[in-house]
Amino acid sequence: MDKLTPNAANSVPLTPLTFLERAAIVYGDSHSIVYDHISFTWSQTHRRCLQLASSLTSLGLGRGQVISVLSPNTPSMYELQFAVPMSGAILNNLNLRLDPHALSVLLRHSESKLVFVHSHSLPLILTTLSKFPHTTPRPSLVLITDDGYGDADAVAAAHAMDTYERLLSRGNPNFRWARPNSEWDPITLNYTSGTTASPKGVLHSHRATFMIALDSLIDWCVPKQPVYLWTLPMFHANGWGFAWGIAAVGGTNVCIRKTNAPIIYRSIESHNVTHMCAAPVVLNMLLTREEPLKNPVHVLIGGSTPPASVLARAEEVGFVVSHGYGMTETLGVVVSCAWKREWDRLPRRERARLLARQGVRTAAMSEVDVVDPASGVSVKRDGVTSGEVVVRGSCVMMGYLKDLEGTRRCVRENGWLYTGDVGVVHGDGYLEIKDRSKDVIISGGENVSSVEVEAVMYAHPAVREAAVVGRPDEFWGETPCAFVELKERLERWPTEEELVEFCRERLAHFMVPKTVVFKDALPKTPTGKILKHVLRKEAQGMGSLATRSRM
Incomplete structure (x- = not known):
């Protein structure tokens, strides 16, 4: 057997581009794209x-x-x-x-x-x-x-x-x-x-995108010729790989330029939509409807975990929600809440609680674990002991363009991609994300770097120190909340509105703080590091905002 080696017939490079050729043969007369x-x-x-x-x-x-x-x-x-x-x-x-x-x-x-x-x-x-x-x-x-x-x-x-x-x-x-x-x-x-x-x-790589496309279809149980509504921007990691995946199953891509509730519901009803992906904010936007859908629509949710109450309400409307975890570095969902049939017998609220967990690795991922970031040892499977989420598999990125050092910090020599996210593993092996050690705020599906927002706030002549964390938001999931310590002996203190406007002139609108809190002094460790977990708890204690727009 040692003489049976790879050859031109059995080692053709994998690429998702071949899905299009096959779709043209098998589904040539079927709708590929519908738009207006x-x-x-x-x-x-x-x-x-x-x-x-x-x-x-x-x-x-x-x-x-x-x-x-x-x-x-x-x-x-x-x-x-x-x-x-x-x-x-x-x-x-x-x-x-x-x-x-x-x-x-x-x-x-x-x-x-x-x-x-x-x-x-x-x-x-x-x-x-x-x-x-x-x-x-x-x-x-x-x-x-x-x-x-x-x-x-x-x-x-x-x-x-x-x-x-x-x-x-x-x-x-x-x-x-x-x-x-x-x-x-x-x-x-x-x-x-x-x-x-x-x-x-x-x-x-071509290989990674080929694998994530097929993996996503299998994990989400997408059938042949689905009707897929593009509520997820394609600029978000190529639509989590579904830009290529829908071609593999000969589905219909229903394209919409704007994503608001009337347009989405009109598209669902006009085209008999079966599947869509979305950030939690989009799902929230759709749940004001009283009348249930005529036919169920499967929704794959990424980003921050929707509250159990939101998931329960989505089920009432007729959305069949799946929740997953991924990042740009893995292109699409690599951990999902693999559903068990016996859970169908549980009360609705309990089902929603289980669904809110990110779950277990998808079929194409080799391993997913939660480890102590210092030792690399797996944490206890008790749902309490936290560590850093690490993954390995064919869907992991090649690396960061022009940044070998950044790639090495993320993809370690021990063969793991360190995500920077903090999670726990429950006794049944299901993973749940608890925090983001990188202090990334997920607002309406957009990743907001707190460091970048802080850098802008520090540029204001009246700001001595600033720290940005996420505050719960009824519509966007969470929005940036800035805690600010002003310089001494100012002739005039800036208002919250002035600082917000200062940021709006320098940042994309979704990154602009929706709340600014002035502090006499920011909480710090003995070494001078700002205690963001203290500020995050304070922001959560403020309750949810009820913003409806940020564009």
């Missing part, structure tokens, strides 16, 4: 992606180069998840909610060669490019427009750019797309936040 009054079949989507990949190649773009996209969930955004890597290039989805300064940092860090930009974000990207140093090359632009936008060609010409449809039309529908030389070749670059200090660009 626009629709495509899988054979049409396959052909359009080949044409776009061909055009990108003709522009001299290909292997190792980064192509970015700034767009909501539109048909073009979906096609780019395939077309860009089919040209051999690396896809970089940009967060629409970032400010121009943060976007300019990310584009320069990635050395992006081309940016596909939706018409609604054209002013944003133009401001972003204006912040580039004169000596730094700027990426070219391609304009994505919705039907009925107006004279797209005139707008594009005014800014010396091409349009998406015009670029696509020049491509070869029989293009032989660029298969990866190795399944370890990078396919996508996702940034963990819009940090202005040290961008963390997560690179994932």
Whole structure:
């Protein structure tokens, strides 16, 4: 048997791009994308992606180069998840909610060669490019427009750019797309936040994305030809891998540009939606409805754990909720609450309590554990003893772009990815996240770096010290709450509103503190470290905010 080795027939590089080819054959006449009054079949989507990949190649773009996209969930955004890597290039989805300064940092860090930009974000990207140093090359632009936008060609010409449809039309529908030389070749670059200090660009390989796509389908029990509603932004880790996964099962992608309750419910009813992913804030938004759904809709929730009361109410409306845990470094959900049939007999509140736990590793993950961060030894399985969550498996990132030291801090020599999240393991082996040692605040599904917000607050001339933690919020799950110690002998103390406005001018709106608390002195350890757990408890004691908007 030792002479039976890998060969060209049994070791073809794994890539999720092959899902599209198969979908065009098996589900060619079935709807692939529905958007307003626009629709495509899988054979049409396959052909359009080949044409776009061909055009990108003709522009001299290909292997190792980064192509970015700034767009909501539109048909073009979906096609780019395939077309860009089919040209051999690396896809970089940009967060629409970032400010121009943060976007300019990310584009320069990635050395992006081309940016596909939706018409609604054209002013944003133009401001972003204006912040580039004169000596730094700027990426070219391609304009994505919705039907009925107006004279797209005139707008594009005014800014010396091409349009998406015009670029696509020049491509070869029989293009032989660029298969990866190795399944370890990078396919996508996702940034963990819009940090202005040290961008963390997560690179994932063709192999990892192939595995996470299939793993997510299996773990969530997604059947063939589901109707999937894109309430989750595709710029969030490629829609947790479902951008490729839905092609594998020949589903219908129902795209919507805005996510509010009327649009979501109208889409569910019009298209008989069966599945959707969402942050807890989106689920909360949908639970004001009194009338139950005609047919159940499966919802996969990521981010912070929804309260048991929210999960119970979701069941009443007709949502079948699954809850999972993942991070950009794992692309999608790698720990989920694997449901047991005997739990169906429990009271509704008890079922919701069990569902709120993140659960156990998915099938494609090799191991997940909670360990003492100092010794690396597994904690007791008692649901009380906490430690750091660590994972290993094929879905773990290749590493951080241009940051070998940061990669080594995260992916240790002992073979584990250290997540920075604090959790416990219950006696039945199910994991539950308890805290975030990185002090990341999850607000409406967006990761808010407390360190970045604090850096801005420290820049205010009246602020001596600042610490930012999460405060419960009825709508967003949690929002940034800033505790501030002012300098002595100020001529005038700034108001809470002034500090909020100061941050709003310098941060993306979802990162701006919704609460500012002035303190005579921030609580500290004997060595001078601010006791954030004390402040976090104080913020929780304030009760939940009832904010409804932050855009």
